[in-house]
Amino acid sequence: MVVNVASTEPPAAGDALPPSSLYAAAALRAGCPYVNFTPSTGLHHPALRSATESSGLPYAGRDGKTGQTLLRSVPGPMFTQRTCGSAPGPGPTSSAAATAPPSPTPPPRPRRTPARNASWPTPSARRPRARCTSTLEKYGYDEVEFAGYTQGSAGPITLARLRRLARDHGLTPIGSHVGYYSDDPNAYTFAQNLTKVLDDAQALGLKHIGTASGPFRYGSTVDAWKRAAEEFNTYGAAARARGMKFYQHNHSDEFSFATDDPKVRLYDVLLAETDPDLVFLEMDIFWAYAGQFRFSKRPDGGSAPFEPLDYVLRQPHRYPLFHVKDGVSDPSNQFGYRMVDVGDGDIDYQRFISAVTRLRGERMAHHWQTEHDQPAESFTFARRSSAYLHSLREKC
Known part of the structure; x- marks a missing residue:
């Protein structure tokens, strides 16, 4: 205390x-x-x-x-x-118990858990943002991460309006996914329009701005990833100058091996060649375990096991954000898992989240965001996933 x-x-x-x-x-x-x-x-x-x-x-x-x-x-x-109980923030944290007068006690305040745009639809969705924000609030979410700043056929929306909608429903915009690069010189990407990307992030009050694009711009060799890492360092420095953190969100291919040195895992190159004070990571936990399934053997057949959680535990400060999505183990699937709603799969989230939040000084340092790449129904997914993370609150 x-x-x-x-x-x-x-x-x-x-x-x-x-x-x-x-x-x-x-x-x-x-x-x-x-x-x-x-x-x-x-x-x-x-x-x-x-x-x-x-x-x-x-x-x-x-x-x-x-x-x-x-x-x-x-x-x-x-x-x-x-x-x-009060209103826990990042992660399924819990309020400690304490001796107190047995009565009367006021009703508990709603407990919240972070969200991602799984229930804040992407630009192709047809639901207006206003409905999304109010629904997320009802289900106990308090954070959102963007993947585009439009609302499809629901009509145009300004950044100011987007930020106000989030604020009015108790939601904190925490990050956003933007493309890494494009062949179009006018594309809205870090490589082509860094200043505009950062201007918009600041307008939304974001503390994190990142990309879900893999560092494959120049290929899959060690030098290619070193070159991409240097660009990431540049974006990280520019973001830091504005009080934000630049981050990269993984899929499974980041855990593959360099084509010119099949003993080198490309994700390790990214970590080694990026400045830990400038470039941060958003681990998509589902895709990290899919990478484990796909790339626990080198191209020559040699064993190369790894545990996604170990990456986080070695450098927890580099992982401010996580995507919490679940999967049922299915060796017949090319990724080793079939994606399901959070809590319905085989990924041990009690173990994973507990290991991170129990590190000294790390309980408040991470944001756990539910996601499903193709939910059957976004709001149903948001409700069920929130309920599951709340159920873990007293266990992690």
Whole structure:
């Protein structure tokens, strides 16, 4: 627990975080409950509102008192929050139990879990964004990741309207997928229109901006991937200059082997040649295990096993985002799995998520986003997947 007992600071002015808010933000990132014994701003700064509400951590206080007043103003609300549950944010985190007065207790606040655009349809979908945002809110989601900024035949929509829709329904836009490159010089990709891509990401208030394109622009040799990695470093530096993180989302082919050196896994080249402070990864867990199925043997037949989770555990800070999608094991399928709704498959998400969130300092550092590439019905998938992740909350 972090308790602020420092001298009272002057009222906050402007957008800059005062010292008390910086310490409060550090407490959130470390997964620590926070108590403010001073009138200082602390967690009450507007810039921290969303992170505070979605953290799932107990927090209370705006001035320290003594005796009975103290019990009412700080520990009382804190224990109430811990008992009846607050609004956890990134990941299926849980609120710790605590002894509290047995009655009366207010009804639990809705627990939320992150979303991805599986139930926020892609540009080809026909559902208007307004319906999507309200439905996601109803199912307990609090984050969305974009894969395009349009709404198909529902009509045009501006970035400002898109951001406002998300905000009005308690959804934080957390990232977006944009193409890596194109032969069209006017294409909306990182390679062709980096400035425009970053301008739009800033307009939406994104903290992450990335691509689901594999680094195959120059081929599948080691040098080809080194060249692509250098471009990723460039995009990462440009994103960082604007306060964002650039990331790459994998499919299964990233775990294949270099054509000029079949003992080298291409994903390892990407990790080694990109700057860990500039280029981050969004692991699509389904596709990572599909890669395990496809590429646990080298082209010469030699054994080359790997565990996707190990990549994360070795460098957890490089994986701020995850796509949670599920699959039923099916060796007759070319990918080793048939994609199903989250919770209906054989991928052990309790094991995977627990291993990541229990790392010291990592509980609040990751965002778990449900996804299905071709759901039978998007809203049904969103509802069922949210329910499953909520069921894991007390186990991870």
